[in-house]
Amino acid sequence: MKILGIDLGTTNSCVAIIEGGQPKVLENKEGARTTPSVIAVSKTGERLVGLPAKRQAVTNPHNTLFSIKRLIGRRFDDSEVQRDKQVMPYEIVKRGDGVAVKMEGKEYTPEEISAMILQKLKADAEERLGEKIEEAIITVPAYFDDAQRAATKVAGEIAGLKVRRIINEPTAAALAYGFDKKKGQQIMVYDLGGGTFDVSVLDVSEDTVEVKSTNGDTHLGGDDFDRVIIDWILQEFKKQEGVDLAKDALALQRIKDAAERAKIELSTAQQTEINQPFITSDANGPKHLVLAFTRAKLEELCGDLVRKTLGPVGAALKDASISKTDIHEIVMVGGMTRMPLVQKMVEEFFGKKPNVSVNPDEVVALGAAVQAGVLQGEVKDVLLLDVTPLSLGIETMGGVMTKLIERNTTVPTSKSQIFSTAADNQTTVEIHVLQGEREMAGGNKTLGRFILSGLPMAPRGVPQVEVKFDIDANGILNVSATDKASGKSQNITIQGSAGLSKEEIERMKKDAEAHAEEDQKQKEKVEHQNLAETMIYTSEKMLKDAGDKVTETERKEVEDKIAALKVVKDGDDHEAIKRAADELSTVAQKVGAKMYEAQQAGQPGADDKKPDEPVDAEFKEKEE
C-alpha cells in the first residue's frame, strides 16, 4: 500500500510517492505537477478545486477561497486572522473560538476546505497510480503550533486519509537531499515561495532532525517580485508613450503574463525582450510594448526584496545560537530560489553554495515521499546489484579498444557484436580481452587473450566472428568467439574483475581522464589509417575486377592516387591522409560509376565495385 507525501502549500500543493526506491512527483488530472490550493463554488453550484477554481476567481471573488493555510488551526482573535479578515475577498467568521469561512452562504471550517484540496490530490494520485490510497504524510511549516498541526491532521482525515505523520517542511526538504544521514550537522533551509518566506535551522543528530529555530516573513514572496517588475514595465511604457496602462485591465493582464515569463527567462538568460505588440491604441493608432529587459535590471529592481530575506536568516541563526560558519548545508525551497540573484546573495552571506539540484517547487513533497518510503519499508528487501567498475572490450584494427560492455553497466549482463578480418585469407583471429577507459588497447589492462583458428579462407571483411561477453552476478566474465561459417568457437573465463582494488579502479579512471585528449587524437589517427587502408584495398580490387573496362588514363589516375595515399598513410598528418583518401575516393567513384554504366548497358547483375564504406571494427591481423 502506497503512502502519499503531500506538500499542502499556501498557494500551491504537490504530491509525491516512492517508486522503485526513488521519490517521484505525481501529476494531477490536468497534467500539472503542482495544484493551486484554491477552492470555489461556481455560480452554477459546481465545486471547483485547483486550476479551474483559480480561473474563475475574478468573476466570483466572494466564493473563491485561497490561502486557507493562513487560517487553519487559528483562533478568531489571532492577529493573523484579523489581518486576513481585512484583505481577503471572502468572508471570515467566528465559530466557537476558531474561525470559519463562507462560500455560497454556507460556513466551512478551514479543515473542511483543506480537506477538499486533499481530496482532489488523493483522487488524482489514485487515478495516476491505478490503486486506492489510504495513507499520507502531510508537511506543515516548522512554526505551526499543536493546534495547527492537529487541524491539518483532521483535514487529512476528512479527506479519507490516515495521516501517518505530520512533518516539518524544512525537515522534508532536508530529507529529499538525504541530509538526515549527515549526523552532527547544522542545515539551513531557505524557503521563498509564492507568498511567504520561511527560514529554518535544522540540527541533524543520531536519529532525529530537530528544528532549532525558525523565522521568516509571512507576506514576502514571488508575488512581490512580480509586482516590482510590472510597476517598472508600466513606468517605462508611460515614459515612452505617455500612456498609463495600469487602468487598462486587459493590457495589465498581458503585462502580468509577460512579466512572469521574463522573470523565468532571466533565470537562465542574461537578457530578454518583453514584446507585446498592439498593447493599446489611441487617436494616433496602435501602440506596442517592446522593452529590452536585462538580468542586471531585474536584479536592480529586486535587490531590496532579496536583501529583506537576509534579516530573518540572521535572526534564525541567532535564535539557534550558532554563527553562519556553523551551517554545513543550505537547502533552497520555493520557485523564487531559482532566481540567480537569490542564490548569489545567499552564497555571499554564507560563503558557500546553496543546494539547488532538486526542483525547489517539489523538494518538500519529495522529502515527504522519502519519509513515506521509510514507513512503507520500501527501502528494505532491495537486492543490491553490482555494476562493472570499468569498461570491457577487445582490441581491434590499429590497436583501438572496442568496448562491448560500458562501465557502470549493471550485472549480470551479456553483449555480443560481430567482427571481421582485416586481411585477405586470414584464418586466425586473436581475441585480446581488455579492461579500462583508454581509447587505445595499450593503455588498458589485459585480462586475457585467446586465438580462434580455422577460419575458412576469404577476402577481408567477409568472415563473421561473433564475440560475446557475459558477466554473471558474481562478476565472472566469460568471453567467447564463434565463427559463423564454420561454427568453430573458443572462449576464456576471467574471475571477478581480475582482482582490481578500489584504488586501482580509481587510478585507471583518472588515467583515462588525464589522457582523454591524446587518446582521442591517437584514435582518430588510427581511424584515418584504417580508412586509408580500406580505400587502398577496395580501389586496388576494383581495378583488378575492372580489367579492360577502364581506360589506361583512368587506371593511371587511380593508381597515382593510391600511391599518393600510401605515402602519407602511416604519417602523423591526419589532414594529409584525409585529403589523399578523399582524392582517391573521388577518382575511384568516377571509375566505379563508369563501370556501373557499362555493366547496365552490357551484362546486368554484375557487382559494381565502388569503394566500400570503412568497416567499423575489424580484427588486426594476428601478430606473430
Added chain:
Amino acid sequence: MPDEMLNSQDACAKCEEYLNGWKRALADYDNLKKDLATERVTMRAAALEDLAHRLIPGLDHFDQALKCKPDDLPQTAEPWAQGLLHVRTELESVMRELGAEPFGQVGEAFDPHIHEAIADQSSRDHDAGSVVEVVERGWKRGNRLIRPAKVIVSS
C-alpha cells in the same frame, strides 16, 4: 529435529525467496518496458503541446493586430494587409498540423475548466455567466487543454 533437515528447510526457504525475487525482477523489467512504451507516447504528445504552446503568443498578437486594424487604411495598403492575414493562416495551419484546435466564442457559457476569466462586465446582450469577449482564444489538443481561452464574463 536433525540439523540436516533444518538446513534443507532453510535452503528451501532461501530457494523460494530467490525464485520470488527473480520473478519479481523479471516482472519489474517487463512492466518497465510497458511503462517506457506509454511514456514515449506521452512524451511525444507533451513535446507537441509544448511546441504549440510556444506558438500561441505569436497568434495572439496577430489577433490583436486585427482588432487594431484602422478603418481608414489606404486602398493601396489593403493587399498588404491581406498578405499578412495569409501569414496568420499559415501559422494556424501549422497549429492544426500539430493537432491543436482553437476554441472560445462570444455567447458561450463560461466554463472554468476551459476558460480563464480575466474580468467581468455587466451586459444587456448576454446572459449572466456567459462570455462577453474573447480576449485570447483558447487552444486544445484532443481532450488536452493547451491554454484556456482568456475571456470577459458577463456579470
